[in-house]
Amino acid sequence: MDAIFDKADSLDASDPLRAFRDEFALRDGLIYLDGNSLGAMPKRTPARMDRTIQQEWREGLITSWNAADWVNAPRRIGDKIAPIIGAGEGEVVVTDSTSINIFKALTAALSLQPERSILLTETTNFPTDHYMMQGITAFSGGRIETRSAAPEDVLDHLSDNVAVLLLTHVHYKTGRMRDMAAVTAKAQEHGVLVVWDLSHSAGAVELALGAANVDFAVGCGYKFLNGGPGAPAFLYAAKRHHEAMPVLAGWFGHARPFAFEEEYEAADNIERFLCGTPGILGMAALEEGVELMLRADMAEVRRKSAALGDLFIECMDGWAGDHSFTLVSPRDAGQRGSHVSYSHKDGYAMMQALKARDVIGDFREPDVMRFGLTPLYLSYRDMVEAAARLRSICESREWDRPEYKERAAVT
């Protein structure tokens, strides 16, 4: 055990990202392995919020739409996210929730494929991705069909009647990462447009949407971008698709919102993917998270994310099998995003017991324990320590208490 702590300390000593830990307001002692669900708070965020609230809202009032540039926040923050995901200027906006943006991306893609009728995804995709497709199908009155295929077979279902393929880049449960460029190219061979859900990717792994010729993508502001609880999401549309119609035609997506015209004319750029009035408080917090992320080298972030995961798996390897854990994430870091998951029939109770030991991860039904890897604020020692505490919990069976087995509203 000592050897692996030494290894961790040595990795920490040479970690080029270690200074970022001090940019986050995380309590000492806590090992936070849930940044893939809600990112930690950057230390600068409260001051930014205070400025937005006290100077912009209180003092500036309505004039801040111009004076504090609130009106351009969706585009401005989108342009800051662009380099993090390998997109170009003017291809990303921050707006609405990931679910709403999935709807927009799917319907926009459908508008470009009037002869095709199938929305394709994989079983086991994040539920909201399925649900938004099902909502479109229901509303289409039979015109649009939703089809789910097993993850390993989904590409076999590409055909000239598939309009859109919706896939999550890094799987929310297993952490399995898709080859974005290869999948996109394969789909495009069939004339299929691809919508990538980057919820578990943006800010965690290197992305090159432009180089991979991606059509559309959506992503989450509150996970690895550290934008705060329920932060607004983002939407990417390749410039070539800025003629597509996202259905949700709100006034902020109009070519001239403040002309108050009655006929909808979509903006001829990424802003057509906006809808209602942007939520400025959420935008402000997100912008701080994004700016912090922008200071990190994404190649280093990715490298560390892989190494954190490898180290955690190494720590688990010696004993976890004996305690009936099964690794459900790819062992190969090249196929794994930024979390490591194990299944265990008592996973829920174990995760509660871990929380009592100041290690926070999360649980996904029916039996998956997720450990999120956030390179900006986790150390290698954190990984070893977390695994050691989990082992101790197993060996002592301290997870086997009734209070750890009662499901809360949010697991």
Place this chain on the structure above:
Amino acid sequence: MDAIFDKADSLDASDPLRAFRDEFALRDGLIYLDGNSLGAMPKRTPARMDRTIQQEWREGLITSWNAADWVNAPRRIGDKIAPIIGAGEGEVVVTDSTSINIFKALTAALSLQPERSILLTETTNFPTDHYMMQGITAFSGGRIETRSAAPEDVLDHLSDNVAVLLLTHVHYKTGRMRDMAAVTAKAQEHGVLVVWDLSHSAGAVELALGAANVDFAVGCGYKFLNGGPGAPAFLYAAKRHHEAMPVLAGWFGHARPFAFEEEYEAADNIERFLCGTPGILGMAALEEGVELMLRADMAEVRRKSAALGDLFIECMDGWAGDHSFTLVSPRDAGQRGSHVSYSHKDGYAMMQALKARDVIGDFREPDVMRFGLTPLYLSYRDMVEAAARLRSICESREWDRPEYKERAAVT
């Protein structure tokens, strides 16, 4: 002029709402007549935001979804808005933007009217209301038709092929207020469901959605509810319509969101109108605004709103005609919501000149100056003073400067 100031002071002295002014962080001297566009900041909001950010996000991290009850914020705040609009418990949720909620309400109403194909509204309605309808029509592939009729004729277009009537209760430009109960009843005689847009009503005028047998309604958090810039919006659906399908089927609207099932099964209550993960920072600020509003007697709010408008019109009456102003709001307070509008061909420049004199209202194309009446933080003296400054600006022609004529991005 002195007489009317005396009258104002006397009205202020007996104003039962006057203590509310001290609950808002408004700079002395400023006369803020734009609370119908962005409400002023309640003094308690910064402490609430600090708690949400520092205790709930920073300290509680992911556990705050349960521990700080984030997960129930949409429903909890909805239930607080309910008495302000005369709705019942479990009939209102806070979620998304007004535009998105218009889409949900319209499509939910359509789901209840499978035999009908027309969405009806009035010309001059707020643009986003038109646009959302047009988006639905475009996506429906011709199945759903959007029809706009002149405001005075719109009820003549009710027929047994109209599925939904979408009307704004208080008109964004003129302030004209519809008779909600009468219009709803008339529409229902034709089997038409009504969606009311309450953006300029909620928190400003008395509303009795239950008593008026309203089907659906949407409203805005950032105007009279003082929820902050781009605050989340709300959606009301009468209990009898909780079977309706709003198309935007996101995971927070599922019957069991944290079971992560792949088939969408809408919650059997108002929560089916939720979609993605709620934006907690925006929710927190809105909750403070709503709680403050809850302390006011809405009958008093309405009475004062009418009286503020009457007084302003009285101040304008003696001279404004000579300076080519035309009152575009109803003179009768019973038909007027909570703003008073005048048209003037140089209205834009005049509004800028007023801002330079510390009176903030706003302008709507092509020539409308809006003066918003917020009974919680405006005094009667404010109204007289604002009119006096406008008169002075006209008499001195100080609005006639090039810098006042340059349109900003947001007017």
